[in-house]
Amino acid sequence: MTEPIEILIVDDDVDFSEGCVRWFEKKGHRVSQTTSGQDGIGQCSMHDFDVVILDWNMPGLCGIELVQRMRESNPDTEVIVLTGEGTINNAVESMRLGVFDFQTKPFPMGDLERRCIAAVERRRLKKENTQLREVISRTKKRTIQMIGTSEPMNRLGRLIDRVALTDKAVLIQGESGTGKELVAQAIHAGSLRADRPLVTINCAALPENLVESELFGHEKGSFTGATAMKPGLFEVADHSTLFIDEIGELPLMLQPKLLRVLEDGSMRRIGSHKERRVDVRIVAATNRDMQTEVTEGRFREDLYYRINVMALDLPPLRERADDIELLVDHFLDKDCELDDDSRRALINYSWPGNVRQLINTLQRASVLADDGHITLEDLPADLRCQSSGSENQVGENEGTLQGSAIPAVGSLIALEREHIAEVLHRENGNKSKAARALGVERRKLYRLMEKHGIA
Numbered sequence: 001m002t003e004p005i006e007i008l009i010v011d012d013d014v015d016f017s018e019g020c021v022r023w024f025e026k027k028g029h030r031v032s033q034t035t036s037g038q039d040g041i042g043q044c045s046m047h048d049f050d051v052v053i054l055d056w057n058m059p060g061l062c063g064i065e066l067v068q069r070m071r072e073s074n075p076d077t078e079v080i081v082l083t084g085e086g087t088i089n090n091a092v093e094s095m096r097l098g099v100f101d102f103q104t105k106p107f108p109m110g111d112l113e114r115r116c117i118a119a120v121e122r123r124r125l126k127k128e129n130t131q132l133r134e135v136i137s138r139t140k141k142r143t144i145q146m147i148g149t150s151e152p153m154n155r156l157g158r159l160i161d162r163v164a165l166t167d168k169a170v171l172i173q174g175e176s177g178t179g180k181e182l183v184a185q186a187i188h189a190g191s192l193r194a195d196r197p198l199v200t201i202n203c204a205a206l207p208e209n210l211v212e213s214e215l216f217g218h219e220k221g222s223f224t225g226a227t228a229m230k231p232g233l234f235e236v237a238d239h240s241t242l243f244i245d246e247i248g249e250l251p252l253m254l255q256p257k258l259l260r261v262l263e264d265g266s267m268r269r270i271g272s273h274k275e276r277r278v279d280v281r282i283v284a285a286t287n288r289d290m291q292t293e294v295t296e297g298r299f300r301e302d303l304y305y306r307i308n309v310m311a312l313d314l315p316p317l318r319e320r321a322d323d324i325e326l327l328v329d330h331f332l333d334k335d336c337e338l339d340d341d342s343r344r345a346l347i348n349y350s351w352p353g354n355v356r357q358l359i360n361t362l363q364r365a366s367v368l369a370d371d372g373h374i375t376l377e378d379l380p381a382d383l384r385c386q387s388s389g390s391e392n393q394v395g396e397n398e399g400t401l402q403g404s405a406i407p408a409v410g411s412l413i414a415l416e417r418e419h420i421a422e423v424l425h426r427e428n429g430n431k432s433k434a435a436r437a438l439g440v441e442r443r444k445l446y447r448l449m450e451k452h453g454i455a
């Protein structure tokens, strides 16, 4: 049997439509029926049908009007038009409106079912197309290569392989820069959903009021600025994986909505009454202690248990020192080489900003090095100190300038940038702590970091 199709039959011929309902139901499809065009439009606004089978000659609203209104509110639903008077004009008109097919009564029911199956296929392809376009416009393509052969990394690799195939929600916890996003990509790549793109949202990088519309989408006109309908990331990630980065930042008022999708896969766009069903696997990440978040009332306990079905803890780089040299060699510019002292300094450092800090340090050193020959002088002061045996200090380059526009020394902008970088450095790259120390919201810190090109 083929996949069950959700069908709405809109026809004022009661005998015909009841016959259709019985026939389709026997074939295992889910069918609703109405004899009124107005009611059909209402049902479409409440439910996401795959196919509407519509009589062209209904009393009240004419065929053109019905098709137009249904397609306006349900551009994804395919429409098959039925008529007793098969005129060329009707066919041309309905095709122009984007209906999938046009059938003249009477016809064999088997034909109608075959047309419905073909319509569902077109709907699936259209949806997939939209998903791909959305994802391409939102994400940069990256290949996943996790470097590390230490025992903690081998253990993590084995866990990823096992977790990936389960389809269960995963919570990845670890310090900033340890590779949580990379792990999310690896889980998706190893899952049965891997042929579809991974969709990502970072809750902390978006203003609070945008998180809801990004996740759940909105209808045109549902709030100021909603000039067009936009599907949410849950719809974009249908049949795939949604990576929710910094889930600890998810506003409390949105948490019940997320819980609902996780429980039964149902959601609504902002400004819509229509319930949509999605099949999305959630992989979430955080560098917060979620137990504390729950205890202190910032995160719902029920949601925490829902997302924490499988937990993965990422070790900080200082707990897998065996991997440092591998990472250094992997990320070192191919035209550069390290002298013995600088190599030793890199290997012995405690890397509070983890792999991200290591990558930044190497990039910085390769810019500063003469003829590609990296010496201790090309490394930040705290690495040099540590290498000469002084106390562990934090990484000064968790805050390396990435852009090319360096503000004039002493300018207000330069001072702001320096101060932010210094606080990040003092807090070991921990953005929550840095935001608290700066007296701003974490989101604001993200925007400031972006503005100043701080990595």
Ligand SMILES: Nc1ncnc2c1ncn2[C@@H]1O[C@H](COP(=O)(O)OP(=O)(O)OP(=O)(O)O)[C@@H](O)[C@H]1O
Residues within 6 Å of the ligand: 145, 146, 147, 148, 174, 175, 176, 177, 178, 179, 180, 181, 182, 183, 245, 285, 286, 287, 355, 356, 359
């Ligand atoms: N094991 C690894 N092998 C190769 N690259 C890695 C590894 N771990 C991390 N990286 C790289 O380090 C950088 C930071 O990793 P990622 O963004 O995944 O960290 P994160 O834990 O999600 O950080 P944050 O909490 O700040 O978002 C990325 O460029 C990533 O590719």
